[in-house]
Amino acid sequence: MKIDFTGKTALVTGSTQGIGFATAKLLQESGATVIVNGRSEEKTQQAVQRLGGNTRGIAADLGSSEGCQALVEAAGDVDILVNNAGIFGMKDFFETDDEVWDEYWQVNVMSAVRLSRAFAPAMMKKGWGRIVILASESAFNIPYDMIHYGVTKTADVSxxxxxxxxxxxxxxxxxxxxxxxxxxxxxxxxxxxxxxxxGKSINEVAADFVMQARPSSIIQRMASVEEVANMIVYVCSDLSSATTGASLRVDGGVMDTL
Structure with a gap:
């Protein structure tokens, strides 16, 4: 199989580090022109420098309609939209006020809604496009200690x-x-x-954490950001043309369901 994005422009939100950066890197290595996005101008430009090649950066805070609109206007034409921007954090339900719920909703859900609404029409007109939304296994396996996060991820899948x-x-x-x-x-x-x-390695401590927090894990370790990016880049490619409306797991088998 060969994945080639030559002539395609991809926007990856929240891509200054982590899964987003790994995705931007793999898309670029596969021939795409990549737009990197982060909230900080400094971190965004640092990511552009690390990637090099045919890459540009647009700093914008996607927690508001104004920030999303600024990104849309600066990005121009986009063939591939990876809605990766998101926030997470543990907080007890009874200590999670309306402000926190709204913050998570705006960033984790509405940024994807707003950007998809803005970029999809041009994709439709061309007869080709890819929209990917980063949800989480927490969309189905709602964490008791961050219900607000899990709810937003369920909304992303829907x-x-x-x-x-x-x-x-x-x-x-x-x-x-x-x-x-x-x-x-x-x-x-x-x-x-x-x-x-x-005195343990990071990977050993990570494996211990997984088996404590997610004992149903089959791989019994954390996935790398590159492993997640591999799935994202596949569904952005021509090879995945018959895959749509799907929620695709890269969860190491954590979800104990068929």
Missing amino acids: FARGLAKRLAGTGVTVNSILPGPTMSDGVENMLSGPAKES
Whole structure:
């Protein structure tokens, strides 16, 4: 199989690090012109420099309609939209006020809604396009300690399925991706302290964490950001033309369902 994005422009939101950066890197290596996005101008330009090649960066905070509109106007024509921007954090339900719920909803759900609404019409007109939404296994396996996060990810899966139906027959596919525990930059930083204290490697501590927090994991470790990016890039390619409206797991077998 050969994946070639020559002549395609891809926008990956939240792509200064982690899964987003790994996805941008793989898309670029496969021939795409890539637009990197982050909230900070400094971090966005640092990501552009790390990627090199045919890459440009647009800093925009996607937690508001104004930020999304600024990104749309600066990006121009886009063939591939990867809605990766998102936030997460543990907080007890009874301590999670309306402001937190709204913040998560705006970033994790509405940014994907707004950007998809803006970019899909041109894709439809061309008869080709790819829209990917980063959800999570938490969409189905709702965490008791961050219900607000899980609810937004369930909404992402529903949105992707509904939009795929709306775009039926247009040549534009829409899918959601369900990562499980993943060794992102943030997770690695979180585990660095326990690793030093225990004398174990980061990977060993990560595996212990997975088996404690997600004991149903079949791979019994965290996925790498590259492993998640592989699935994203596949569904962005021509090879995935018959895959749409799907919620695709990269969860290491955490979800104990057929």
